[in-house]
Amino acid sequence: MARCDIPAVTLIALILTALALPSIKASLGITPLKLSQIEFYIMLSSSAQLILPDIEGKPIGTIPVGNALVTDWSAAGYFGGLARSSCWTVYDTDATYVKPTSGSPTAAADFGLMLFGGPFVNIPVWYYEKGGGNSPIYFDSDSNDYWFVRRGVGEVAGSRLPWSTIKSGTRGMILFEFFKDDLGRYVLIAYGYTWWDTFGAALFFHGEIWPNLGYYTNSWYIVERVDNGNGRVEDPGVDTYNVIASGS
Numbered sequence: 001m002a003r004c005d006i007p008a009v010t011l012i013a014l015i016l017t018a019l020a021l022p023s024i025k026a027s028l029g030i031t032p033l034k035l036s037q038i039e040f041y042i043m044l045s046s047s048a049q050l051i052l053p054d055i056e057g058k059p060i061g062t063i064p065v066g067n068a069l070v071t072d073w074s075a076a077g078y079f080g081g082l083a084r085s086s087c088w089t090v091y092d093t094d095a096t097y098v099k100p101t102s103g104s105p106t107a108a109a110d111f112g113l114m115l116f117g118g119p120f121v122n123i124p125v126w127y128y129e130k131g132g133g134n135s136p137i138y139f140d141s142d143s144n145d146y147w148f149v150r151r152g153v154g155e156v157a158g159s160r161l162p163w164s165t166i167k168s169g170t171r172g173m174i175l176f177e178f179f180k181d182d183l184g185r186y187v188l189i190a191y192g193y194t195w196w197d198t199f200g201a202a203l204f205f206h207g208e209i210w211p212n213l214g215y216y217t218n219s220w221y222i223v224e225r226v227d228n229g230n231g232r233v234e235d236p237g238v239d240t241y242n243v244i245a246s247g248s
């Protein structure tokens with residue numbers, strides 16, 4: 001059998017092509033980042049915004065997003081308090097910061113954006129999940145269940161819970177994801193299935209993620225919160241938090 005000799009030039013071309021492949025995943029227009037990088041790209045950034053879901057003024061136009069609960073603002077405080085004073089707190093109903101036609105933030109490239117509340121209540125979260133923003137993870141539901149979907153892959157195993165359980169506040173799921181969007185903004189999204197779990201996202205971030213930030217090298221994390229039976233949303237170690245899935 002004849003040996004197949006590959007010319008050196010061809011080999012070099014093949015190697016260069018292989019090296020270039022990771023950057024070709026721009027088909028979704030976004031780049032997953034490590035959650036551990038939020039400190040550099042958001043907390044320490046001089047160009048950052050914390051976009052709160054407004055509690056009135058929605059829906060706007062044809063965007064199917066309703067008003068939030070003020071508990072989402074409480075959750076956001078745990079994140080905003082870590083950012084520089086130059087990080088502005090703004091609202092998703094303000095056309096200066098969120099386009100009322102598409103739901104996309106107006107921030108320029110390199111801005112760090114922190115978004116709280118799910119796609120039912122936060123306009124930019126809806127934009128990234130359902131409006132063309134192509135977040136790696138998004139929420140889905142039917143009349144019985146809630147679950148998370150990995151875009152282009154499918155349902156995230158273990159994330160499905162029945163609404164009958166979720167509405168009791170005793171169990172829920174929390175999402176953290178961090179990515180660079182197709183306009184070069186650094187986007188952190190954090191929320192839970194309900195207000196209990198969005199507040200749980202804040203407590204898990206405060207008590208577990210932030211003190212161990214370097215350990216969180218994946219782009220997204222889905223965390224289950226299980227109440228200890230007293231009905232209050234509490235810190236890791238009191239209520240139980242389990243990372244049920246993560247990825248990059």
Ligand SMILES: [Ca+2]
Nearest residue numbers: 227228232234
């Ligand atoms: Ca509790």
